[in-house]
Amino acid sequence: MANRGLDAEQLYRRCVPESLPFETTAEVEPLEDGRLGQSRAVQALRFGVGIEHPGYNIFALGPPGTGKFPLARHFLTRRAESRPAPPDWIYVYNFEHPERPRAIRLPAGMGLRLRQDMEQLVEELRPALSSAFESEEYQARRQAIEEEFRERSNRAFTELRRKAQERGLALLQTPMGWVFAPLRGGQVLSPEDLQALPEAERRRIEEEVERLQQELQQVLAQMPRWQREMQRSLRELNREVTNFAVGARIEDLQEKYAKFAAVVEHLDAVRRDIVRHAREFLSSGGEAQEPAGGDRSQPPPARRYRVNLLVDNSETDYAPVVYEDNPTYQNLLGRVEYVSQMGALITDFNLIRPGALHRANGGYLILDARRLLTQPFAWEGLKRALRSRQLRIESPGQAMGLISTISLEPEPVPLDVKVVLLGDRLLYYLLSALDPEFGQLFKVAADFSEELERTEENQLLYARLIAAITRREGLMPFDRTGVARIIEHTSRLVGDAGRLSIHLESIAEVLRESDYWARENGNGAVTAADVQRAIDARIRRSDRLRERIQEEILRGTILIDTAGERVGQVNGLSVIELGGFAFGRPNRITARVRLGRGEVVDIEREVKLSGPIHSKGVLILAGFLGARYASERPLSLSASLVFEQSYSGVEGDSASSAELYALLSAIAGVPVKQSLAVTGSVNQHGDIQAIGGVNEKIEGFFDICRERGLTGEQGVIIPASNVQHLMLKQEVVEAVRAGRFHVYPVERVDEGIELLTGLPAGERDESGGYPEGTVNGMVERRLAELSRKLRQSSPPRAPEESEEEEQR
Known part of the structure; x- marks a missing residue:
């Protein structure tokens, strides 16, 4: 099996600048809404924003930096602009149940107007009441009522004195109360003179005193009733005067807000309270603090008549789109604040504060899912609000039933909001699996992709995306070479020559830094050289560890051979990623075999430095060996594998072929x-x-070979299925083009072993064996030899055991 290796053109897919139909991005129409490559997410967002049924909230899932927030905000804003501004919400004092402030809904802007009107009413109350209660008419009528009480009591006592005088007695007022005393010649008798009187006379005087005392008790018993009648008359007078002073003002407000029954009802309650507490209002000025030991359950009079404008949409033209950066429980659902007064914490309805859900009510709310879930009680509070479709302001302790102290219980506000959560995929799948309510409340998943197929059409769209970012951030335009280099770089970022990264934050970072270097160079537009300098500078800022590892390899501290041959020793390749920077590192992998019973020992696993995927890869090796070389006999070896000079964990199965x-x-x-x-x-x-x-791994080995000197023999064996992912740096491409370095794609183990040993792998012949001089033949014969040795070294078995084994 001859393997020539890949051509240089297969190692890097260029974007030809001449294929881009513009000189600079200043000529390109920008792609403003960031939809590039997000058709699935766009369809989900359009559906989720449009459907009005409960539970169809949206979870936008995907890696950070893929444009979830701007795209979601774009769709929500467009939808919000077609909807009217939501109503205002106010809280007012509940005169019947002060601990339960009333919530009133008003059209947008009307809440602010009512608050201003009530503040003006409060300002006018004291002068109006002062003027009414200081008027001559009021003073005269009050004096008449008080005079009537005095005259009635005077008449009763005058009549009682007259009766006493007729009976020879005097009515006297002493520190101990009213008493009757006998008279002689107009003088009150002393106790001694009284005792000197005849017995009959004393008895008569005592009888008269007893009768008059009964009449006195009747008069004294009537005094509280007369006092109450006087107070009732005074209250009626005060009520009449107060109504005269403020009635017209309140009636004007009731006429102004006649369409809102809740406001009219509240104004009636305000009128009754003012009438009831007019004197208190005057004495305290409406804002005086409660006296020590007084009733703190009610706010001072003027505060009772104010309006707490919880949600003000007076300057809102359409439905709100709210993003809450710090979604704590109280920032979401609102809170009741407290003030310290005379050593005690007190509150009233004026200290109720709205949350993000109040501000977004009637519109849309965007939240970061991870931040939401890390805030105590916030997730449960949000679910409860969405489930009940009500906003109930209470402390987390009250919501969870952990405290029972007396506090305000504001009337709940109806909730009509669409919530969009932004989070990564793992978070979405965990919530779907572990929270039964999640699927009921967030029925729409908008899955954001981080990559895009690299086609000619999409490359032109990418240029429009670059134009949009440069204009939005005030960057210099990119010429066609700069755009082409950015496109190539994004393919490298995604690790696939046939795809483009649409991780918007990463793209924007490279664009900003390229703009910086272009300005440093005094260019009129950003060129490919500026982009390359920005990329090199980013690598340079992050590659201290890579440089240190390569230095230790070159110094011989970390043992890596790049020439010669060794038995049971292969150069494996791994990737280290730290702080967003990934680089490849060669690793020496060694194997030792001996007689045994089929165990392939992963030393990394034995010392707990191996992850589960790496351990799985090693176990696969035993399956491969047994199936290929010992399908009809025991696998009679014991092998050990190890990553030499590895002092941290090993994970992944990408080294299983090297092993x-x-x-x-x-x-x-x-x-x-x-x-x-x-x-x-x-x-x-x-x-x-x-x-x-794959790119980082090839480059990691190439860097070591380059420093030691390229001989034309060095290279890397990679899976053939990874060829489509190659976007190697130009140094590697040029070295391959010059024949000083090689990249070999393989599909089977046999191809790789031939490249590594220079010997044929060998295929089974008609007899079922491997030919002499092939690697597979040598492996099979060695395993057969080990199997014989194992049988010879085993203790002899009893005849019956042999017969049983043969029967089996």
Whole structure:
């Protein structure tokens, strides 16, 4: 099987600048809405935004930087512009149940007007009431009521004094109360004189005092009733005066808001409260603090009459589109704030604050799913609101039933909102699997792709995308060479020559940095050289570790051979990715075999440095060996495989073909060329399967060979299915073109072992054996020899055991 290796043209797919029909992107119509390559997501967004049924909220899934947010906002904004502005929502004082503020819905802009009108009413209340209660008419009427009470009590006591005098007694007021005393000659008798009177006279006086005392008690019993009547009359007077002072103002407001029954009803309650608390309002000015030990359950009078404008849409022309950057429970659902007053925390309806759901009510809300899920109680609070279609403001402790302290319980607000969550795919699938309510509330999945098929048409669309980004961010225009280089770079980013990356953030970063270097060079437009310089600078900023590893290989600290031959030793290739920068690294893989019972020991797994996928790849090797070479006899070897000088975990199966080659070399005793490195996965049938990071792996081995000197013998063996992914750097392409480096595609294990050993792999002949001088033949014969040795070394079995085995 001759394998010439790939031609240079197969290692890199160029974008020919002359195929682009413009000189610079200044001539190109920009692709403004960022839909490039997102037809599936666009259809889902259009459907999710258009359908009005409950539960059809949207989850936009895809990697960060793929344009989920701008595209979702674009669709939501377009839809919102066709819908009217949602209503205002206000909270007002509930005079019957102060702990339950009332929510009132008003047309957009009407809430602000009502708040201003109520503030003006409060400002006018005190002067109006002061003027009314200080008027001469009020004072005269009040004095008349008080005078009537005094006259009534005076008449009662005057009549009682007259009766007492007729009976020779005087009515006296003492510190102990009212008493009757006997008179003689107009003088009150002393106790001694009273005792000196005849017994009959004393008894008469006592009887008269007792009768008058009863009449006095009747008079005193009537005094509280007369006092209540006076207070009732005063209250009626105050009510009449208050109604006269503020009634016209409130009636004007009721007429102004006559279409809104809830407002008219509230204004009636305000009128009654003002009448009830007019004197309190005057004495405190409406804003005075409550006295120590007073009732803090109600706010001061003026605060009771205010309007808390929770949602103000007075300056909104259409439905809102809200993005909440910090979706905490309270930022989503609202909160009740508290103020410290005389050592206590108090609140009232004026301290109710809206959340993002209030602001987005009647429109659309965009949230980052990961941020939402990392906030305590926020996810459950959002689901509860969407489920009930109501916004209930309460603390998380109240919502979860963890606290029972007295607080406000604002009336819930009806919720009509479309929620769009932005997150990665793993998060979406985890929520789908673990949260039963997720599928009921987020029925629309908008799946954003991060790559696009590379066609001539899409390359022109890509140029329009570049034009849009440069104009939006104020960058210099890109000429056709710069655009072509960007297109080639995005194919390299996605690791596929036939596709383009549409990771918008990565593209924008390269465009910005290319613009920087173009300005440094004084160019009028960004060229391919500027783009290349930006790419090189990005690599240079991130490749310290790669440089250090290569240095240690060249110094011989990390053992990697690039020439000669070794038995049971193969150069494998791995990829290290740190901070968004990936680079390839050669790894020495060694295999040792000995007599055993079919175990292929993965040393990495034994010491728990192997991931499950890598361990799976090693177990596949035992299946391949047994099926190909020992299908009718025991696999009588014990083999060990290891990544030499590996001090961290190993994961992935991309080295399984290299491990198999090392194992075959060790079994057959055939040396392997160290000038070649290998990457590729293998299955139990010996097929070589595609792997990731093929470009970085080839370049990692090439860099070491270049530093040591290219001999024309070095190269890399890759899966044939990875050829379509090749976008190698120009150094590698030129070295291949000059015949100083090679890239060999293989489809089967046999192709790879021939390249590595220079010997034919061999195929089974008519007798079922492999020819002499072939790698497969040597492997099979060695395994047969090990099997014989194992039988010879085993202890003799009892005859009955032999008979049983033969019967089996």
